[in-house]
Amino acid sequence: MVNKTQQPTFSKKIIFQVMTDTVTTKRKLLIFLALKRVKPGSGSSINFLNQRTWKHPVTNLNNILQQTPFVVVGGIATRLYMPERMTDDLDILILASDATTAKQELEQVGSRQTGTLSIGGSIWELPDGTSLDVIESNEAWVKKALQNSNLGGDKLPIIALPYLVLMKLQASRVQDIADVSRMLGGASEETLAQVREVINTYLPEAGEDLESLIILGKLERGDF
Secondary structure, three states: OOOHHHOOOOOOOHHHHOOOOOHHHHHHHHHHHHHHHOOOOOOOOHHHHOOOOOOOOOOOHHHOOOOOOOEEEHHHHHHHOOOOOOOOEEEEEEEHHHHHHHHHHHHHOOOEEEEEOOOOEEEEEOOOOOEEEEEEEOOOOHHHHHHOOEEOHHHOEEOOHHHHHHHHHHHOOHHHHHHHHHHHHOOOHHHHHHHHHHHHHHOHHHHHHHHHHHHHHHHHHOOO
């Protein structure tokens, strides 16, 4: 069982603050609730947790964004680091300075912009009907993420785990927290060291939460 000293400490007021408080507080609450309920080995089977599949093909953006560096993020990207889960959404990350080039390339193949993203970026419908979220950012780590991607199914560049964890910790929605704990639970010590380095550099206030999520992931596998 998890030692209580390893769990985040909360007052009762946090339950009432969570709807209006910061992303950090929401993240800590989700982790706190998960740690209270999880039991070692109570998750899915190890065979399932070790699966890495690409059963559902996605649009090959390499044929569309030929001049715009990008990496696939979001649910599709998690396929490299945890069991595949169903999602029809395709999300990519680009530099904000490349937004005009990306827009031109998407329009050239007949894509249609259908909206904008509150976090910065645009929403598109591709010619094959796929919904594409183009996240634009000029944060300091984005260039490194674009330069150090992993090759995924359909030969798409997939964001490396440390930067995917960073993005999901910044968002800290329920699904993000669940994805991070599952991905970290199956990661090697070498990979975990790389994740810690990225988080300590670009989101140091989430360091404690990262360690809690590693524990949650290992508990699901019965490794803690």
